[in-house]
Amino acid sequence: DAGVTQSPTHLIKTRGQQVTLRCSPKSGHDTVSWYQQALGQGPQFIFQYYEEEERQRGNFPDRFSGHQFPNYSSELNVNALLLGDSALYLCASLLLAGEPKYFGPGTRLLVL
Amino acid sequence: AQSVAQPEDQVNVAEGNPLTVKCTYSVSGNPYLFWYVQYPNRGLQFLLKYITGDNLVKGSYGFEAEFNKSQTSFHLKKPSALVSDSALYFCAVRDMAGGGNKLTFGTGTQLKVEL
Numbered sequence: 001d002a003g004v005t006q007s008p009t010h011l012i013k014t015r016g017q018q019v020t021l022r023c024s025p026k027s028g029h030d031t032v033s034w035y036q037q038a039l040g041q042g043p044q045f046i047f048q049y050y051e052e053e054e055r056q057r058g059n060f061p062d063r064f065s066g067h068q069f070p071n072y073s074s075e076l077n078v079n080a081l082l083l084g085d086s087a088l089y090l091c092a093s094l095l096l097a098g099e100p101k102y103f104g105p106g107t108r109l110l111v112l
Numbered sequence: 113a114q115s116v117a118q119p120e121d122q123v124n125v126a127e128g129n130p131l132t133v134k135c136t137y138s139v140s141g142n143p144y145l146f147w148y149v150q151y152p153n154r155g156l157q158f159l160l161k162y163i164t165g166d167n168l169v170k171g172s173y174g175f176e177a178e179f180n181k182s183q184t185s186f187h188l189k190k191p192s193a194l195v196s197d198s199a200l201y202f203c204a205v206r207d208m209a210g211g212g213n214k215l216t217f218g219t220g221t222q223l224k225v226e227l
Contacts, residue, residue, distance in 0.1 A: 004155070006155075033213075033214070033215075035215075040219075040220075041219060041220075042202050042204075042217030042218050042219050042220050043156070043202070043215075043217050044217070045214045045215060045216070048212075048213075048214065055212075056212045056214050058214065090155055090156065092156075094213065096213075097213075098213065099144070099146065099161060099206060099213055099215075100213065100215060101158040102158070103148075103155035103156040103157070103158075104155050105153075105154055105155045106154075106155050108153075
């Protein structure tokens with residue numbers, strides 16, 4: 001069992017660009033949650049996907065969007081990147097009725 | 113809105129001594145509380161959770177947490193600290209509104225265990 005995987009591990013973009021981050025959940029899990037962890041801060045909930053639909057959303061602008069595929073993997077897309085989007089992006093894998101016990105290693109995004 | 117607070121940015125403790133990492137919470141309704149640990153350049157690892165029942169919750173790696181309703185606290189404890197316990201610790205609360213499972217995290221406490 002590979003656990004939760006995320007790609008890429010690191011990414012450097014410039015302001016205004018777009019980025020796509022990917023997450024594959026733990027085997028048997030059907031729900032993916034995305035969190036943003038800025039330097040020195042706790043993770044903040046972006047949104048959650050289940051059955052290929054966004055089920056919950058945190059206080060993030062529409063520049064942040066996502067997708068879930070039939071195999072339960074998920075993408076996080078961020079458009080019009082700002083310097084403040086630089087952070088570690090974490091993906092959590094869970095069952096819809098459960099809690100996020102399993103997190104991926106994260107993708108560290110640097111926006112220059 | 114649900115929230116948790118971690119009042120200490122850093123906790124230093126000698127190896128072999130007991131450790132406590134503090135967390136207080138503010139929720140409407142019954143709290144669902146969690147502790148996670150984060151090692152450098154790694155994701156979060158689940159340590160333990162409190163939903164209901166015994167106020168002392170046992171978790172991974174010898175950690176435990178004490179739930180105190182009157183003080184709205186959920187402090188993480190370990191009887192004997194190891195140097196390998198040095199890491200960033202996060203307290204979190206689950207937002208149960210609408211049957212959801214969004215977590216709200218504290219700002220984290222850096223634990224440093226010294227020889």
